[in-house]
Amino acid sequence: MNESPDTKGWEDHIGALLHGELTDEQAMSLRAAAEHDPALARAIDETIELRQIMSKIPAEPAPRRLRKQLRQIPRRSRAADRSGFLQLRWVMASASAVIAVTIAVSQMWPQGPTDSQITQARQEFNLVLAYLARANRKTSNSIRLNIGHGFAVPVTKNTVRIISNQFGLDRE
Amino acid sequence: MNRWMIAILAATLSLSAMAQQEELKALPGYVEFGELSSVYGEPKVMINIGGTILNFMSAATKDDPEAAKLFKGLQGVRINVYSTAGQTGPAMEQLTKIKGMLMNDDWEPIVQVKESDEEVQIFMKLDGEAIQGLVVMAVDGDEAVFINILGMIDPSQLSEVMEKFDVDVDL
Numbered sequence: 001m002n003e004s005p006d007t008k009g010w011e012d013h014i015g016a017l018l019h020g021e022l023t024d025e026q027a028m029s030l031r032a033a034a035e036h037d038p039a040l041a042r043a044i045d046e047t048i049e050l051r052q053i054m055s056k057i058p059a060e061p062a063p064r065r066l067r068k069q070l071r072q073i074p075r076r077s078r079a080a081d082r083s084g085f086l087q088l089r090w091v092m093a094s095a096s097a098v099i100a101v102t103i104a105v106s107q108m109w110p111q112g113p114t115d116s117q118i119t120q121a122r123q124e125f126n127l128v129l130a131y132l133a134r135a136n137r138k139t140s141n142s143i144r145l146n147i148g149h150g151f152a153v154p155v156t157k158n159t160v161r162i163i164s165n166q167f168g169l170d171r172e
Numbered sequence: 173m174n175r176w177m178i179a180i181l182a183a184t185l186s187l188s189a190m191a192q193q194e195e196l197k198a199l200p201g202y203v204e205f206g207e208l209s210s211v212y213g214e215p216k217v218m219i220n221i222g223g224t225i226l227n228f229m230s231a232a233t234k235d236d237p238e239a240a241k242l243f244k245g246l247q248g249v250r251i252n253v254y255s256t257a258g259q260t261g262p263a264m265e266q267l268t269k270i271k272g273m274l275m276n277d278d279w280e281p282i283v284q285v286k287e288s289d290e291e292v293q294i295f296m297k298l299d300g301e302a303i304q305g306l307v308v309m310a311v312d313g314d315e316a317v318f319i320n321i322l323g324m325i326d327p328s329q330l331s332e333v334m335e336k337f338d339v340d341v342d343l
Contacts, residue, residue: 113225118232124219125229128251131217131317135310139292142285 010040018047196222196248201297201305201322205270208254208316211262216315217253223323247323254316260289263316267291267309270318274307289313299324 013030016022022030034041062070113121196202209215223246230243256263271293275281279295290312297305308319 113228117225118228121221121225121229122232124221125249127217128219128221128249128319128321131251131253131310131319132308135292135294135308135317135319138290138310139283139285139294142287142292 010043014043014047017044018051020051196220196250196322199247199305199322200299201247201303201320203270203274203305203307203320205250205252205318205320206266208252208263208266211259212254212256212316215252216255217251219249219251221249223247242325245324246321248320249322250320252318256311256313256316258313260311260313260316263311264291266316267293267311270307270309271295279305279307 010030010033013022013026016026017030030040030044034044197204226243226246226249230240233239233243254263271281274295277297279297281293282296283292283294285292290310292308292310294309295307296303302324304322304324306319306321306325308317310317
């Protein structure tokens with residue numbers, strides 16, 4: 001069926017004509033349009049011919065397998081809905097499990113850590129203190145060395161300067 | 173227990189540890205030591221003791237008022253120790269970086285020892301007369317030590333408790 005651009009605009013009407021669903025008003029407007037559009041007129045003729053041929057074809061029952069498959073479509077659709085619900089339930093169950101575990105873990109602390117946990121924390125704390133003690137030792141050694149070294153020089157210089165100033169030795 | 177349950181448990185526990193770490197981060201005495209694992213590998217010692225367990229430790233030492241008082245004031249204790257194996261450069265750089273950060277954040281330098289092959293820096297964050305935090309950083313050819321004590325601490329209590337605890341760890 002070669003259709004002109006105008007014919008394309010009438011596709012719905014032609015389809016309705018084929019299925020016998022064209023209203024009187026639509027039939028009139030289609031007829032009026034076909035008078036000025038040979039391609040549309042030809043399309044209408046072909047559609048009418050096709051409708052006549054189709055009406056002569058005896059109605060045969062659809063194959064059993066096809067009917068069975070068609071009947072299963074709504075069931076599958078319901079099952080798909082149910083599976084979405086099950087997925088939602090699975091997500092909710094997982095979320096509940098996470099919440100339950102979180103609550104369980106958070107509940108552990110108000111009851112208090114076990115003795116072994118406290119002992120371990122105490123050992124770890126002692127280790128930190130030991131590192132602190134070592135840093136303290138290093139710094140005190142260094143301070144002692146530096147003060148012993150550096151203290152003498154400024155004190156001596158200061159002392160000399162003060163004594164010098166006192167006795168006016170600088171001027172000499 | 174299936175693998176999903178294990179994964180859920182692991183995720184929950186790591187979330188709990190992260191939450192504790194986040195809680196410590198909010199304290200004024202918290203100091204971010206940065207990342208040295210890419211240079212020295214995983215820390216030789218890595219300890220994070222949060223305020224909750226310190227409170228329980230305080231309760232466990234109620235017969236020793238001084239120790240209990242110290243623990244009560246503490247909100248967290250953290251330490252990261254890396255083996256430097258003679259390569260002190262990256263640790264020294266990190267120490268200098270943290271030092272600059274602390275100076276900008278009004279931490280008081282208490283002791284600074286700088287020698288050719290080792291450096292020790294001790295900083296305190298003060299709130300009036302009380303200490304909000306203490307940072308000790310020590311780097312030498314063997315180790316890089318970063319200690320952060322959070323909370324109100326009295327140094328005199330610290331030394332008393334150390335004596336009482338008879339800290340004898342071979343380092």
